Amino acid sequence: MKLTDISRQVVGAFAIAGVSGLVLVGCNNSSAPESTTEGSTESAPAETSETTTTAASGDIDPNHTKIVIGTTEGDFADMVRNQVKSSLEAQGYEVELVPFTDYVRPNLALAEGDLDINIFQHKPYLDTFKQANNLDLVEVFQVPTAPLGLYSGKKTKIEEAYKGMSVSAPNDPSNFARALVMMQDLGWITLKEGIDPLTASKSDIADNSKYDIEIVELEAAQLPRARDEVDFAIINGNYATDAGIKLTDALAQEQSFAYINWSAVKTADKDAKWVQDVTAAYNSDAFKKYAHETFPGYKYPKIWGEDHGAHMAGDKKAASTDAAASTEAPAAAQ
Incomplete structure (x- = not known):
C-alpha cells in the first residue's frame, strides 16, 4: 500500500x-x-x-x-x-x-x-x-x-508561589495528567497513591491545601497567549517554541521520561x-x-545519561530535574 x-x-x-x-x-x-x-x-x-x-x-x-x-x-x-x-x-x-x-x-x-x-x-x-x-x-x-515546562506568568520565580495562586494547564486528558504530575514533583499538590500517572485527573488530587491552587484548564495552543492572566503556566514544549518562548526560560521541566x-x-x-x-x-x-x-x-x-536541565540557564534550572538522571531506565528495545 x-x-x-x-x-x-x-x-x-x-x-x-x-x-x-x-x-x-x-x-x-x-x-x-x-x-x-x-x-x-x-x-x-x-x-x-x-x-x-x-x-x-x-x-x-x-x-x-x-x-x-x-x-x-x-x-x-x-x-x-x-x-x-x-x-x-x-x-x-x-x-x-x-x-x-x-x-x-x-x-x-x-x-x-x-x-x-x-x-x-x-x-x-x-x-x-x-x-x-x-x-x-x-x-x-x-x-x-x-518537554512540558512551567513558565512565568504574573510570577517570575518558583519561590513566589503562594496560597491561592493560579496555574494554567493544557485541558486535554493526556497533557493535563502530565501537568498534575509536574505539580506534584514541585511539591505543590499530592496525588492519590497507586494512580496511573499517565491518566491522572482532578479527581486524583489527594491534597491541594498547601497552595490551594486554582488550576485553569485551557486549550494547549492558548497557553502561551494567556500567561499574563495566571501566576504560572504549564505549557507543552512544541507550543512554547511555536510562540517564540525559549525552552531555557522554563522555571522547571517535567521529570518523567514517559x-x-x-x-x-x-x-x-x-x-x-x-x-x-x-x-x-x-x-x-x-x-x-x-x-x-x-x-x-x-x-x-x-x-x-545527562541531566537535561544542565543546558538550561543557571538560576532558571529547576532543582527537581536533578532527579531525572537517576530514575529507573525505561523498558525499551534499545
Missing part, C-alpha cells in the same frame, strides 16, 4: 484509535493533507561504483542499503536533514526522508512497509495506536524532545543491522553536539 492509499484510512484510523487527546510533545501540529519525500543525494558516478560497493559491503547492512525515515515536519525532520542523513550516507546508506503533517499516517505507512522507521511520537501514543489498529511495531531509541519521543520500527526489523546503525547515528557524539547546540532546553534521551 502506498502513501496516497493510506490517506484514505486517516478518518477511520482516528475513529478506531481514539487517541486524539494524546498530544505529541515536540511535533508540528499542521493539518496539511499530504506527505512529501526528500530523496538521497545523487548516486556516485559509474567509475566510483566499485569503491562504493566495497565500502558498503563492509560498513552497512548488505540486505538493506536504503533507509526510508518518516517524521513529522519540524524538529524531527530537521534532525534527519541536518545531521542524521549525512551521517548515514557517509557510512554508505541511501537515505530518504518522508515528512508527514499528521500523527496517523506515519504508523500506518510504517506497518505497510512504505517506511523503514518513523520518529514522531511518545510511547503512550505508540502503545495506544498500535493496540487499537493491531500493528506489530516497537520502539527503538529516544530522541531529543521539547513523554519523550521515540523511533519505531516493525518488530521483525528491531535487531537488524541497519536499525543498529540508525540508532548509533542518533546516539553519536556528533549528533549529541548538534542537539545541544540546536535544541537547548530539550529533554535528551535517557541513555545519554
